[in-house]
Amino acid sequence: MRILLSIGPTETMHFQTWADKAGNAPPLTDPTNGLVFPDLNSPPFGGEDFQTNLIMPEPTIFLDRKFPAVSIIRPTNTAGVAMGVVDFLTAMGLFIGQSAEFFATLRGLAKAADAARHGS
Numbered sequence: 236m237r238i239l240l241s242i243g244p245t246e247t248m249h250f251q252t253w254a255d256k257a258g259n260a261p262p263l264t265d266p267t268n269g270l271v272f273p274d275l276n277s278p279p280f281g282g283e284d285f286q287t288n289l290i291m292p293e294p295t296i297f298l299d300r301k302f303p304a305v306s307i308i309r310p311t312n313t314a315g316v317a318m319g320v321v322d323f324l325t326a327m328g329l330f331i332g333q334s335a336e337f338f339a340t341l342r343g344l345a346k347a348a349d350a351a352r353h354g355s
Contacts, residue, residue: 317348 262274273280321341324330330337 315349317345318342321345 262272264271
């Protein structure tokens with residue numbers, strides 16, 4: 236589940252691109268079955284609350300309503316993620332032929348990244 240949720244930001248970008256194009260699509264009716272794709276810019280759609288080609292994230296409340304509005308994508312779990320990435324990339328053969336020193340440095344950087352905490 237965490238892997239699927241972590242794919243979210245990439246899929247969000249794909250959706251943004253699609254929404255930018257599809258949001259400007261004219262209304263149409265499929266002549267083979269009568270399926271109607273409505274004009275999304277006309278009532279009850281459209282307007283400020285339903286901008287059809289709005290591709291940028293909308294402001295949201297983050298952590299506390301006292302903070303200013305912000306657009307975010309939050310990771311589901313970051314514990315050990317840097318070392319996990321190192322292990323994954325190593326297992327898929329990305330670093331074949333690298334020296335022991337390279338791996339020691341890479342693992343040291345990943346360990347430090349996993350130990351880092353964002354200050355408030």
